[in-house]
């Protein structure tokens with residue numbers, strides 16, 4: 001069973017999910033989808049939805065479904081949004097019965113597929129779940145061209161849980177970033193330390209665009225505004241071009 005988010009899921013919302021970033025990001029994503037023709041009350045699939053941080057902002061306009069590989073993250077999402085349909089699955093080989101007007105994958109989660117081959121497989125699965133004219137909106141987190149090593153520092157201060165966060169983001173191999181999380185957690189009159197490393201694939205602009213095009217999607221916009229973390233590749237399914245695999 002996939003367990004990369006087992007521990008982090010227990011404090012993911014406190015540390016990462018906030019109205020300022022998630023609200024602004026989801027708002028812009030809705031604008032972009034509308035601009036490129038998403039219908040009112042569109043059926044939206046949120047890929048790698050995690051704990052569902054974006055879902056409150058999508059529910060007003062769309063019929064939302066979510067998919068994630070982590071049981072731990074999905075359990076939290078299900079508790080928060082019992083009326084939403086969540087699926088346990090892998091971006092690179094998922095097969096759902098429904099097709100969608102739009103599929104989004106946010107906060108750089110696509111990088112968890114790790115390899116270009118898997119990126120292309122994921123894009124194929126996305127395209128084959130889109131109705132003709134349907135939209136894919138994928139945030140790359142960072143592209144190979146834009147990537148720089150960095151150390152992130154941040155904190156969360158809630159009455160019941162305090163977190164000091166440092167994350168070391170470094171190039172491990174030409175196409176692979178390693179993120180090492182150092183989290184100090186203060187609760188129940190105790191302070192504990194959690195350290196964990198994860199690998200995230202780093203793909204070039206050309207690799208993102210080619211993966212979309214080869215999956216049967218026209219790249220209709222590459223959005224670079226800072227309100228969508230990592231920007232966004234937006235592809236539109238050409239009528240009749242994608243065969244269900």
Ligand SMILES: C[S@@+](CC[C@H](N)C(=O)[O-])C[C@H]1O[C@@H](n2cnc3c(N)ncnc32)[C@H](O)[C@@H]1O
Nearest residue numbers: 048049050053068069070073090091107109112
């Ligand atoms: C950094 S979290 C982002 C979650 C959410 N998109 C957000 O913005 O809060 C990355 C998510 O990707 C999920 N994930 C990783 N690999 C995946 C895969 N191959 N297929 C589906 N989900 C995956 C993880 O379980 C985790 O929930």
